[in-house]
Amino acid sequence: MQLVRQKEDKTQHGHRYAAGPRGRFGVAVAALLVAALGTACSSGSEAPEKPKAGKGTEAGAAGALSAAEKAKAAQRARIVAAKKWGLVKPPLTAPAAPKEKPEITTRDGFEVEDQEEYPPVFTTVPTEDKVVFLTIDDGAEKDPEFLKMMQELKIPYTAFLSDYVVNDNYPYFKQMQAAGVTLNNHTLNHRYMPALSYEKQRQEICGQQDTIQKQFGKRPTLFRPPYGNYNQDTLRAAKSCGIKAVPLWNAEAFTNRMDYREWDRDLHPGDIILTHFRGREDWKGTMTDMIRHVMKTVTDKGYSVARLEDYL
Numbered sequence: 001m002q003l004v005r006q007k008e009d010k011t012q013h014g015h016r017y018a019a020g021p022r023g024r025f026g027v028a029v030a031a032l033l034v035a036a037l038g039t040a041c042s043s044g045s046e047a048p049e050k051p052k053a054g055k056g057t058e059a060g061a062a063g064a065l066s067a068a069e070k071a072k073a074a075q076r077a078r079i080v081a082a083k084k085w086g087l088v089k090p091p092l093t094a095p096a097a098p099k100e101k102p103e104i105t106t107r108d109g110f111e112v113e114d115q116e117e118y119p120p121v122f123t124t125v126p127t128e129d130k131v132v133f134l135t136i137d138d139g140a141e142k143d144p145e146f147l148k149m150m151q152e153l154k155i156p157y158t159a160f161l162s163d164y165v166v167n168d169n170y171p172y173f174k175q176m177q178a179a180g181v182t183l184n185n186h187t188l189n190h191r192y193m194p195a196l197s198y199e200k201q202r203q204e205i206c207g208q209q210d211t212i213q214k215q216f217g218k219r220p221t222l223f224r225p226p227y228g229n230y231n232q233d234t235l236r237a238a239k240s241c242g243i244k245a246v247p248l249w250n251a252e253a254f255t256n257r258m259d260y261r262e263w264d265r266d267l268h269p270g271d272i273i274l275t276h277f278r279g280r281e282d283w284k285g286t287m288t289d290m291i292r293h294v295m296k297t298v299t300d301k302g303y304s305v306a307r308l309e310d311y312l
């Protein structure tokens with residue numbers, strides 16, 4: 001056991017970016033299967049009672065009309081908001097949440113020993129929808145303009161919070177949560193997990209589960225290890241703290257550029273984008289500058305931003 005763990009530590013230090021395109025094909029195959037099951041969608045997602053969406057027929061056309069009008073009104077509001085926030089193009093509207101959630105498995109090359117017993121680790125969600133997911137980490141910067149911008153543009157995102165930078169201003173994140181954002185686990189103190197014992201890792205992860213539950217009334221189901229580094233103990237601890245999935249990322253957004261994990265330096269359907277709660281001290285810009293940049297990239301490439309939780 002000890003030998004195995006040491007070996008894993010060695011292979012996992014700092015090589016998280018190196019996984020080649022091979023991993024993508026596994027994901028692509030899964031995406032095809034999922035797509036075959038449930039891509040009929042589009043209209044009526046917000047109606048309280050969904051009319052039975054006939055697969056590829058005109059069924060439910062009457063209901064679709066008002067939904068289309070609703071969508072048009074929403075798009076008009078988005079155009080106004082986009083102008084206000086300095087976006088060249090308004091964000092594209094995400095398709096309705098998939099009726100069947102894709103089956104998430106650990107990305108090739110990201111497994112630990114006995115991976116199947118632990119929450120899956122992935123960088124892309126298998127889907128053929130032209131969507132990406134925005135995830136924001138840590139929590140140091142608490143920019144009220146950012147909250148306003150995201151709400152007015154109706155851009156969904158998921159937060160991964162580390163308590164040591166969040167605990168001076170819980171109300172900021174309460175406001176975020178009230179706007180529909182899910183607050184997830186990024187440990188208490190943002191330590192490099194593989195350097196810690198199982199017990200220490202468990203304190204970091206379970207401790208943050210308890211803190212988020214106490215402060216925000218909800219226990220997270222998603223966990224992201226600091227720096228994207230983990231070993232078997234990390235996943236074992238996360239599982240024991242009630243974590244169901246470990247989303248990493250396939251692209252990282254800054255105020256003036258995007259970094260990509262894949263060799264093609266591009267976005268793909270279902271890619272998870274990472275960025276941070278950071279401000280001028282760390283970046284040449286503000287969080288709203290960062291959102292402007294990431295949204296320009298995403299929209300220019302023809303993607304919309306969807307809610308990660310809708311797919312998990």
Ligand SMILES: [Zn+2]
Pocket residue numbers: 137138162186190226227
């Ligand atoms: Zn972090």
